[in-house]
Amino acid sequence: MTVYYTKEHEWIRVEGDHATVGITDYAQGQLGDVVFVEVPAVGTAVTKGAEAAVVESVKAASDIYAPVSGQVTEGNQKLVDDPSLANSDPEGEGWFFKLLLSDNHELNELMSADQYRAFCEQQ
Amino acid sequence: MPETGLSEGDKLLPLDGWHRAHGGRMVSFAGYAMPVQYEGILAEHRWTRSAASLFDVSHMGQLILAGRDVTRALESLVPSDLRGLGEGKLAYSLLLNDEGGIIDDLILTRRGDHFYLVVNGATKAGDLDHLQHRLPMVVIDHMKEQALLALQGPRAAAVLSALVPDVAALGFMHGGAFRIGGTQAWISRSGYTGEDGFEISVPGAMAQEVAELLLSNPDVRPAGLGARDSLRLEAGLPLYGHDLDAQTSPIEAGLGFAISPRRRDEGGFPGFDRIRKELDLGPLVRRVGVAVDGRQPVREHALVVDRQGEEIGRVTSGGFSPSLEAPIAMAYVPAAFAAAGTPLQLSQRGKLFDARVVPMPFVPHRYHRKGTSR
Numbered sequence: 001m002t003v004y005y006t007k008e009h010e011w012i013r014v015e016g017d018h019a020t021v022g023i024t025d026y027a028q029g030q031l032g033d034v035v036f037v038e039v040p041a042v043g044t045a046v047t048k049g050a051e052a053a054v055v056e057s058v059k060a061a062s063d064i065y066a067p068v069s070g071q072v073t074e075g076n077q078k079l080v081d082d083p084s085l086a087n088s089d090p091e092g093e094g095w096f097f098k099l100l101l102s103d104n105h106e107l108n109e110l111m112s113a114d115q116y117r118a119f120c121e122q123q
Numbered sequence: 124m125p126e127t128g129l130s131e132g133d134k135l136l137p138l139d140g141w142h143r144a145h146g147g148r149m150v151s152f153a154g155y156a157m158p159v160q161y162e163g164i165l166a167e168h169r170w171t172r173s174a175a176s177l178f179d180v181s182h183m184g185q186l187i188l189a190g191r192d193v194t195r196a197l198e199s200l201v202p203s204d205l206r207g208l209g210e211g212k213l214a215y216s217l218l219l220n221d222e223g224g225i226i227d228d229l230i231l232t233r234r235g236d237h238f239y240l241v242v243n244g245a246t247k248a249g250d251l252d253h254l255q256h257r258l259p260m261v262v263i264d265h266m267k268e269q270a271l272l273a274l275q276g277p278r279a280a281a282v283l284s285a286l287v288p289d290v291a292a293l294g295f296m297h298g299g300a301f302r303i304g305g306t307q308a309w310i311s312r313s314g315y316t317g318e319d320g321f322e323i324s325v326p327g328a329m330a331q332e333v334a335e336l337l338l339s340n341p342d343v344r345p346a347g348l349g350a351r352d353s354l355r356l357e358a359g360l361p362l363y364g365h366d367l368d369a370q371t372s373p374i375e376a377g378l379g380f381a382i383s384p385r386r387r388d389e390g391g392f393p394g395f396d397r398i399r400k401e402l403d404l405g406p407l408v409r410r411v412g413v414a415v416d417g418r419q420p421v422r423e424h425a426l427v428v429d430r431q432g433e434e435i436g437r438v439t440s441g442g443f444s445p446s447l448e449a450p451i452a453m454a455y456v457p458a459a460f461a462a463a464g465t466p467l468q469l470s471q472r473g474k475l476f477d478a479r480v481v482p483m484p485f486v487p488h489r490y491h492r493k494g495t496s497r
Contacts, residue, residue, distance in 0.1 A: 032160060032163060032164055032349070033163050033164055033165040033166075035165075035418070035420065035443040036418050036419045036420060036443070038419070054419075056419060056420055056443075057164075058164040058165060058168075058349060058353060058442060058443055058445070059159070059164065059349055061420070061422070061472075083418075
């Protein structure tokens with residue numbers, strides 16, 4: 001199992017061809033209180049870099065971009081019902097959706113935990 | 124992810140260091156670096172509704188208007204009955220342009236031989252120009268060194284009267300001169316949250332001492348611009364530059380209460396022809412409260428659309444109501460759609476939302492009106 005990160009402050013936990021996607025603790029801190037989440041339907045084909053989910057805080061709406069391409073296997077209904085999970089447990093219970101990866105090579109373009117930490121420090 | 128950072132050239136509030144020391148996240152607003160939140164908007168919002176919050180609103184313009192005939196002069200620019208405004212009494216009023224549009228909304232207070240005005244931060248420079256140009260005989264003092272703090276919430280009166288016992292006697296929209304923390308202060312029972320509360324004008328150099336004194340009470344926590352916005356939205360209070368502008372009339376905006384009975388008859392303020400006509404015939408559009416189905420916030424700039432998808436109106440403020448745990452908004456709609464209960468459709472980023480007109484305020488006001496028991 002490996003966890004990757006994007007410059008858009010998402011994390012991707014990969015096990016074989018399966019990945020789980022969410023927003024990082026840094027992202028939830030920047031967003032503030034999350035009050036609404038929309039996750040993609042099962043079966044949706046998502047493309048790397050394209051909109052895949054929506055997260056709205058009290059302050060603003062943001063799109064969540066698919067960090068890699070693939071087919072959605074599950075959206076987190078628990079998060080839809082209780083969007084505050086994105087704040088309280090962003091890298092655990094507050095995951096957004098799961099994917100079946102279509103191209104594992106896309107993972108090479110993502111950041112490791114160390115690289116992401118350094119990236120955040122520059123923000 | 125949104126990055127609401129600071130801009131170069133932001134002016135600093137007297138309490139700038141205090142905000143940062145208390146964990147305030149600073150953003151650009153009205154040309155100032157201001158705290159949007161400390162602990163979090165939802166927590167600050169709920170704390171204001173249940174205890175008391177301290178807001179720094181020193182970005183707002185505080186003006187003194189004085190001179191012979193200042194009452195008559197000021198009445199030429201606003202629709203309030205200033206002749207009838209008693210000593211220490213506040214009036215919500217509007218600076219109007221000649222077309223009956225709103226230049227700014229403001230609070231006027233009669234203080235002895237002069238008026239004390241609190242105007243919006245983003246519009247204060249334009250207001251000053253307007254006042255100086257239109258009232259050449261009036262002496263205007265822009266109190267740039269004065270800070271303004273707002274203590275808001277159901278515990279505000281208990282907190283403040285422990286420090287300044289006499290404020291307990293103030294009714295809603297009354298003010299007076301008091302001493303707090305060793306300094307002279309003008310304190311009024313007023314605010315922008317729908318709660319009971321006070322606005323406290325003190326010299327900027329003393330603001331930190333007064334803020335610390337208030338915050339030393341465990342019922343008080345600091346709150347930022349984010350909570351201020353969600354609180355005023357729930358209270359149905361319009362925000363200039365969003366819900367009010369130079370094209371919108373007070374009648375369209377549902378602010379007819381700011382036009383006093385005498386002035387409705389006499390006129391003598393800018394835009395009277397349009398306003399009188401709208402009072403008689405009704406305006407073409409009205410500001411309404413909107414309850415949105417579902418959970419997703421519908422925000423400013425979303426459209427109100429008819430069944431064919433054509434634009435018939437516009438959302439001017441919108442967000443998630445922490446008290447109602449549901450999305451709410453203010454919108455301008457044609458008068459025929461303004462009755463409570465009217466179903467509306469809103470359009471935002473290509474998505475349609477079912478909504479309906481509801482009365483404002485969304486959350487009842489809890490002002491301390493004299494002669495009412497609480």
